[in-house]
Amino acid sequence: MENLDNKVLFAKKGIKNTKQRNMTYNILMQENLPVTAELIFLKLKEADEKISLSTVYRILEVFISKGLVIKRNLSEDNMAVFEINNMEHKHHLICYCCKKMQVIKGCPLGAYEKILQEQTDYDISGHRLEIYGYCPDCKEKK
Numbered sequence: 001m002e003n004l005d006n007k008v009l010f011a012k013k014g015i016k017n018t019k020q021r022n023m024t025y026n027i028l029m030q031e032n033l034p035v036t037a038e039l040i041f042l043k044l045k046e047a048d049e050k051i052s053l054s055t056v057y058r059i060l061e062v063f064i065s066k067g068l069v070i071k072r073n074l075s076e077d078n079m080a081v082f083e084i085n086n087m088e089h090k091h092h093l094i095c096y097c098c099k100k101m102q103v104i105k106g107c108p109l110g111a112y113e114k115i116l117q118e119q120t121d122y123d124i125s126g127h128r129l130e131i132y133g134y135c136p137d138c139k140e141k142k
């Protein structure tokens with residue numbers, strides 16, 4: 001399934017448009033949340049695509065190098081997750097148990113950054129924040 005938007009986007013970024021790159025990008029778009037390379041790999045397999053996990057990683061590296069995708073290492077267990085770089089500032093709530101992630105609306109740290117900047121004379125350029133807990137489903141099972 002060819003996505004015309006991807007084709008234009010890839011051309012703009014100087015990325016060769018291949019079927020597997022297209023599919024990988026579509027999966028990231030559809031998930032709309034940080035996902036592991038393994039999950040992308042499984043989805044591609046489901047779609048009957050003959051691909052190896054290392055190829056998925058290589059595709060992701062290309063996307064990252066062109067600024068299309070962001071890689072995050074979740075501090076908890078060093079698991080790497082990937083998501084579309086939509087330039088939107090956001091934070092995630094992550095379940096310890098099932099690793100489900102959801103986007104937290106808004107950012108509580110804007111004012112704090114300003115205070116910190118004044119206190120430390122740092123030029124503060126950003127932050128990362130992930131909040132962990134047990135989701136309603138897992139809480140019930142506990």
Ligand SMILES: [Zn+2]
Nearest residue numbers: 095098135138
């Ligand atoms: Zn959970």
Ligand SMILES: [Zn+2]
Nearest residue numbers: 091107108109
């Ligand atoms: Zn923030």
